[in-house]
Amino acid sequence: MDGGSMLLAVTKEEGVFGEVMEAKKAMTAEQLAELAAIDPKRAKRILANRQSAARSKERKTRYISELERKVQTLQTEATTLSAQLTLYQRDTTGLTAENMELKLRLQTMEQQAQLRDGQKTIPPQLIHLLLLPMPR
Secondary structure (H helix, E strand, O other): OOHHHHHHHHHHOHHHHHHHHHHHOOOOHHHHHHHHHHOHHHHHHHHHHHHHHHHHHHHHHHHHHHHHHHHHHHHHHHHHHHHHHHHHHHHHHHHHHHHHHHHHHHHHHHHHHHHHHHHHOOOHHHHHHHHOOOOO
16 A cells, blocks of 8 residues: 555545544543543553653653763863863973983083093003103
8 A cells, every 4th residue: 555545545534543543642630530430451551551651751851861960070071181181281292392401411411421531531642642752
């Protein structure tokens, strides 16, 4: 049955369809009390379904509240972590600059030490000249 013929079938049986839809609408407490006198099992089932729906709605509300609380907590945590990251990045930049400065100072000190050591070491040619008697 395609959509057009289904619509036609529903239209032809509008009376039956209308009654079914009427029965599906929510009953007031008064109507439910009347139904309880006529069909107690059905009334009991309807009441149980309502209670179940109310419990389900309450669970859903609690679940949504819990999710909203988690979202708030995670947003706060994300803000805190973002601030920490900024501080750590700034610290890293400062430490990198300090490290480069210390490396340059070390290199300079090593060069100075090599120069000092080089001055203490007398090349063999100079030693030979120093050992020669001095002209008078």
